[in-house]
Amino acid sequence: MDLSTTFMGIKIANPLIVASSGLTNSVDRVKECADAGAGAVVLKSLFEEQIVTDKNALTAKDDMYFWYPQAVDFINTFSKEEGINIYLRMIESCKKAVSIPVMASINCVSPKEWPKFAAEIEKSGADGIELNIFIPPTNINLTGYKMEETYVDIIHEVRKNVSIPIGVKVGFYFTSLYRTMYKISNLDINSLVLFNRYFRPDIDIETLRVVAQNVYSSPSEITLSLRWIALLYGNIPRELVAATGIHDYQGVIKQILAGASAVQICSTLYKNGVPYLRTMLDEMEQWMANKGYENLNSFRGLITRSEENTAAFERVQFMKKTTGQLF
Numbered sequence: 001m002d003l004s005t006t007f008m009g010i011k012i013a014n015p016l017i018v019a020s021s022g023l024t025n026s027v028d029r030v031k032e033c034a035d036a037g038a039g040a041v042v043l044k045s046l047f048e049e050q051i052v053t054d055k056n057a058l059t060a061k062d063d064m065y066f067w068y069p070q071a072v073d074f075i076n077t078f079s080k081e082e083g084i085n086i087y088l089r090m091i092e093s094c095k096k097a098v099s100i101p102v103m104a105s106i107n108c109v110s111p112k113e114w115p116k117f118a119a120e121i122e123k124s125g126a127d128g129i130e131l132n133i134f135i136p137p138t139n140i141n142l143t144g145y146k147m148e149e150t151y152v153d154i155i156h157e158v159r160k161n162v163s164i165p166i167g168v169k170v171g172f173y174f175t176s177l178y179r180t181m182y183k184i185s186n187l188d189i190n191s192l193v194l195f196n197r198y199f200r201p202d203i204d205i206e207t208l209r210v211v212a213q214n215v216y217s218s219p220s221e222i223t224l225s226l227r228w229i230a231l232l233y234g235n236i237p238r239e240l241v242a243a244t245g246i247h248d249y250q251g252v253i254k255q256i257l258a259g260a261s262a263v264q265i266c267s268t269l270y271k272n273g274v275p276y277l278r279t280m281l282d283e284m285e286q287w288m289a290n291k292g293y294e295n296l297n298s299f300r301g302l303i304t305r306s307e308e309n310t311a312a313f314e315r316v317q318f319m320k321k322t323t324g325q326l327f
């Protein structure tokens, strides 16, 4: 059975990519992912703030305290230079330790001084760089257009500084998601990763405090990326990589049927352990054997070939015809 595919245009042995997270924040963990059969890994993101912010410049009012608590911890622990050097050394060591592609990741919020740092990442041997772009949509003066332009500017600036493949990982907070994905995918990038899942603060009604709950996704969250992969497949000129809510081999198969080239997984490996990768691969192969598919191209995007299916992904209101029930 041939499970090979591509990620950022690079051939990988199978479509299971371990997503940027604590699962990929050290050489040992990356090695564990490779040993368990991962097709590729995306290293834990280095945050733009880690590259440009000095500890002393941080104030509790900064947006990042809310959106990027891990970056704040990191900045409080290491100086800017230490942080960057630790990251570059980790890329070098991971490249020596494993033979699967190792992608670096930067969380970016602006196209300012930091893109030059992307060149350092390239020099340290990363096979590609994933831009985890998120501009908090919490500024009343920020128009949708301006926000989208910032995404474009970031990608242009990074591309000027590197020749390795670029993946762009985004969330879904866009005024016009389809058009923005189209615009981004027409830039000089290699993959589009849909969608990141952000930190989701909750409220403890006993202590009356904000708490970090819901750190991991649930399988039902797969439907958001499934819809958008199906709608975009064949209509934009880039590889689509699915993320969020893919917890088992069925989730992987669904995303490939919708048109994904590969998938990124995280929560399921936190819950079931990294060796669960191997189970997912075995079960995928079994499903393919039962269906008579020898490779992923035999069924990639299959679901989008019928107009009825595409129409179902476009539909958002419940109707008797789509639910089978009259509410």
Ligand SMILES: Cc1cc2nc3c(=O)[nH]c(=O)nc-3n(C[C@H](O)[C@H](O)[C@H](O)COP(=O)(O)O)c2cc1C
Binding pocket: 019, 020, 021, 022, 044, 045, 046, 105, 107, 132, 169, 195, 196, 197, 215, 216, 217, 218, 243, 244, 245, 246, 264, 265, 266, 267, 268
């Ligand atoms: C503990 C944790 C840390 C994460 N850190 C990052 C990160 O640094 N950069 C990033 O792009 N995504 C990060 N993510 C998001 C994951 O890469 C992934 O996109 C998200 O969890 C959705 O996939 P899942 O449903 O398989 O968990 C993190 C997720 C978790 C649970």
